[in-house]
Amino acid sequence: MSVTGVEGEERNDFNKAESKQIRERSLRLLGSLLSPVRAQVILTLVVVIVSTAAQVAGPALIAIGIDQGLPALRDELDWMPLGVTVALFLIAGIAGAGLIAWYTVLTAKISQAILLDLRKRVFLHTQRLSLEFHESYTSGRIIARQTSDLDAIRELLDSGVNQLVQGALYMLFIGIAMFSVDWVSGLVLFGALIPLAVLTRWFQLRSQTLFRKTRVASARLIVQFVETMTGIRAVKAFRKEKRNEDEFGDLVEDYRFVNARVIQLFGIFDPGLVLIGNVALAVVLLVGGLRVADNGLAIGALLAALLYTRQFFAPAQEMAMFYNSYQSAAAALEKISGVLEEMPSVPDPTDPIDLWEAKGAVRFDGVEFAYKKDRVILPEFDLDIPSGQTIALVGSTGAGKSTLAKLVSRFYDPSQGAVTLDGIDLRQLHPKDLRRAIVMVTQEAYLFSGTVAENIALGNPDASREEIVAAAKAVGAHEFIESLPGGYDTDVNKRGGRVSAGQRQLLSFARAFLADPVVLILDEATASLDIPSERLVQEGLTTLLADRTAIIIAHRLSTVAIADRVLVMEHGIIVEDGTPRDLIAGTGRFAQLHAAWRESLV
Template identity: 55%
Template sequence: MALDVQRWRGTATDEPDPTQRIASRRLLGSLLRPHRAAIAGLVVLLLTQNLTGMTGPYLVKLGIDRGIGHPPTLVLVTVLFAVATLAEFGTRRAFLAMSGRVGNAVLFDLRTRVYNHLQRLSIGFHERFTSGRVIARLTSDVDNIAELTDGALDDLVLAALSVLSVAGILLWLDLPLALVTLASFPLLLWLSRWFQRASARAYRRTRETIALVIIHFVESLGGIRAVQAFRRERRNDEIFAAVNGDYRRASLHAQRLVATYSPAIKMIGNVSIAVVLTYGGWRVLHGETEVGVLAAFLLYLRRFYEPMQELSQFYNTLQSATAALEKLAAVLAEPPAVAEPPVPTPLTAARGELTFDAVEFAYKADRPVLPPLDLYIPAGQTVALVGATGAGKSTLAKLVARFYDPTAGTLALDGVDLRCLAEDDLRRAIVMVTQENYLFSGTVADNIAFGRPAATRAEVQAAAAAIGADTFIRALPDGYDTDVRKRGGRLSAGQRQLVAFARAFLADPAVLILDEATSSLDIPSERLVQQALRTILATRTALVIAHRLSTVEIADRVLVMSGGRIVEDGPPAALIDRGGRYADLHAQWRDSLL
């Protein structure tokens, strides 16, 4: 149990790879580049808003020093103040509207890129990158960037502009008073630098820990049947308590930093205002400055320190979004292990001839699964792969489907290396039906048509009838329009498998791979499928992996595998007569039926 918890907790890191920072900046640049004109307009609006906001205190100065006792001047100052206020409102409104459009466009582009890239990545990536982590990237991380684009970014920039503008105005208004104010700058800079470094680490840690919470949550509920069947609830509770506790501690640490920084800025600001009021009042009494200057100075000071306090909260959002962008950039930087060829070789009408030329494969470099393999499968031949678990049958099938590429050698379809084929041509020519028989939410007809989206309802029904699924489908409440629900939960395992068969048959590939595809069928259903398989497989190349030798009997040829090598090769009847491994397997199967 302790090892389980440590495994989960140990996957979070405090410091990112420096290359992630570079990748995240490049990603941000590519997202913003299409909106350069709009961003330029936003900069103009932001500068205008800051300018109009800065005129208010100066107009107060003029009203006090020039307007009191001179009504026309006071009226003019009042009108100008109203105009500045309206201008600030108008530019703020226009900025928020335009920034909202740009922000949503950027988020739309980011989600699309991540989703499309995840679909292009190979099976190997998805086998090691859990579904929970994928969900965390597309939800939690994108939401943090959305929080920044929804208003925090412009507040952050406006606060920074206000600080710089006010500093310049203070120096211009009254140099002695400004120098008194600037005496607090070294402390402010040190405090801000400390907060920047500490909060960057803290918010990166929160992104890592919340990702672990989401991952465990998704995996636990995704496998809820196994959790309840094996009474794993208590262990999952302990793991969740550990990762959730890590997230709580990381969040509390980040909040403590804010609780230190923001009040410290406020305290420094209040002390500075008190000092300026005391010193400025003394200067007014001695005629060294005007009352209006002191009033404007104090108003500007509030505009200086208030944004400094708010910067802490804005900066938190920025740090969280930065950490999220680094994670997304890392996903987008992941190269597809099975890459699309730069100049694909066209494949007009695939025949289904497969050639393995010295093909080798290893999931890990030091653990070869397939030693050098030479194999020729002519077009239209049905080949059964048999052997013990781990013999390399499924690996061979995955190479044919190009879920992986060989680590050495060449695997060709009709004389063309699979690595030279366009993805669309490859997927039209080769289809794989697995034991998983995954169905999508939607109707039965939708799931069958997934094999060929342009198929008519008649073609969908014909495919279902060909493999013996039409009878049970018509018996469903809404027939072909029955919603199969999440992962086909409304159908039995055998029914889901038949729908998966119909989907593959409708696709009409040149090469059909059945990887334990009849394992979910009961004996009556399997018998129903056998004749359909004989008819449909007669015109295409087929690789059939099955432990049930009743399925193997329809094959033209049997390959017995052991340790990644082919140890027997021939027609089923000939291998039985010859004696050997297949003959032993066949005898054991026959005995199991008695």
């Protein structure tokens, strides 16, 4: 066998093994969702079995009424057999209708309980996942998991399962009833199952691929839409509307094309079902009619056989629609189970260490870190930051400054070595103590929907209005807040659209001040401020950084001036370390940066 052939077999084996793992993963998730509602599921099955039996009993009772009740009434004037048959028919109809109503309510309760559980799981789990996951998994894909994928599962639970269970039981009970009424007609109906099975299998094989393509096309549409709306400012700024229009048009066209192929598939399948049903009905009528003519079959039995044949093929179409829902839901469940199987790359400690009163001493001890194995950002990094010291990190883009900040915040864990707070490895520190002790303010000052006061209070949800106002005053935000239409009760609108970038940054400072951490990290936090705002913030920063350890990452050297110590980084290595005054007086990298900055101000 050629090498290419061997590699092809290995790939096929790998794909089969991977597909098997995905199916097992999806089944585990489904089992965990059904486990809490097991009792309701069993009750629902009992109800649907009894209701289906009651519905199927109708044609058999009609046959009895015609073949036995009518002769008794005509020959013996005995109305009892016909009356009992009619009464049983009415009871079966009423019972069937009532049980169907009960079954519908039960299935709705089960589906809503499962969906509630699944929605909460997806939200809580994605929120728990580490920053690494969110930086690689786009927000559009996460939204697709919570919207279109969960909607596909909802459709399956709300109607698809009903169609399958009721349809399968209906066909089974009709088959049993058919043989009990007339075994010859039962054989004719059984023979019709052969072309029905061939047509259904043909439909399944072709629809499986197409339904998966519709899920992919739908997800791409959602991702494109969400990313466009999220980045609408960049779209407007760079006049990207036309390009987005073309890209979205292509995605819509792909989605339309795939759905058109699905419709074409049903255009063959549905008429095929009708044709098979009509041919089977004609054969039952022909064979049964000849036997009635020879007195080999009662007229009531023939009528019952015809009714059963007619009813037998009605659920087949519904079951085909179930397969539609099933394919979409199966693909959605695979994607959701994949997200739920993701494990945080920064897990909580199994035996956490409490640190009630942190002092703020941070140390990097032999730290090595790489986002990818072949691209090391920090090689054998050592750094000691005493408690209460303010250090400024300076260096070119990609030097490792933000990576260092993310390691201190424990958004990531080092590949080797340890980052410690007061001598305790951050990987062993209790998460609550870690989040209380270390706060990071980034360049993107995100504001949530709500009032200005509510956004500041994120730093300390239990803070009073007086504490919120004091925090805003400390960082120079009080004046502009008071100028807003509703002051501290002004709704900032989605993502802070009612305030400028500089004002959002001031609110994030107030939030950090209210949190009162022992270690504060400012990652390019003054980049969005204009010169007047920056001067205000410089005053606020003096208050904000007092009596706490601070790490400032900034390109603006005016911000660096308030630091006790400056670290110049290049390629993950500290190349200069000293006070701002000493480094400016020297001839090194920082002195060059400072001179260039001074020239830019002239």
